[in-house]
Amino acid sequence: MILHENDISHLIIGKSIEVHSALGPGLLESAYQECLYYELVNEGLKVEKEKPMPIVYKNVKLDHGYRIDLLVEDKVVVELKTVEWLTDIHEAQILTYLKLGNYKLGLLINFKTDLIKNGLKRFVNGL
Numbered sequence: 379m380i381l382h383e384n385d386i387s388h389l390i391i392g393k394s395i396e397v398h399s400a401l402g403p404g405l406l407e408s409a410y411q412e413c414l415y416y417e418l419v420n421e422g423l424k425v426e427k428e429k430p431m432p433i434v435y436k437n438v439k440l441d442h443g444y445r446i447d448l449l450v451e452d453k454v455v456v457e458l459k460t461v462e463w464l465t466d467i468h469e470a471q472i473l474t475y476l477k478l479g480n481y482k483l484g485l486l487i488n489f490k491t492d493l494i495k496n497g498l499k500r501f502v503n504g505l
Contacts, residue, residue, distance in 0.1 A: 383483040386423070386454045387500065393417040394487050395494045403490045407460045410489045411447055414458070424451050431478055446475050455484035464488050464499060476503035 381389075397413045411427065418425045431444035448456035457472045464486060472484045481503060488497030 381423075381451060381453075383453050386451050387483060387485060389421060389423065390414075390418065390450060390454065390456055390485055391494070391498065393421070394489075394498075398489055398494045401489075403460075403492065405460065405489070407447075407458050407489070410460065411458050414456075415448060418448070418450060425449070431475055433478060444475065444478070446479070449479075449481075453481065453483065455479065455481050457484065457486045459486065459488045459497075460490040461488060462490065464497065469499070469501070472501055473503075476501060 393414055397410055397417060401409065401413065415425055415427050426449040427447070429446040429449045430441065431446055432439040433442045434440070446455050447458045450456060455472060455475045457468070457475070459468055461468070468486055472486050475481065476484045484501040484503070486499040486501065487494065491497035
């Protein structure tokens, strides 16, 4: 079954809420990443963790050290944070991944909030 980006994002958000409810705020990003990865894989989704994101410049792939936290179904970029506030640099990071990978949808999720909805931002790449 082929899922649309919006359907995938709803699943990711639901599982993020589930992970956050179980663990609460205040852990390191890697703990949330592992648990969210586990939940999404158990839903039958294809998930890549710490996916390298090279820069292609003049037809040459250059490794710049970029890594996507989670790439779901080769369609949705998920960037996880555990920070007091999301800033412009966090938004630039996910926008960079969307542009370089030619992905349409990205979710920036901050787990250091009382409610996930207060730490969630959705980004759409106009391609």
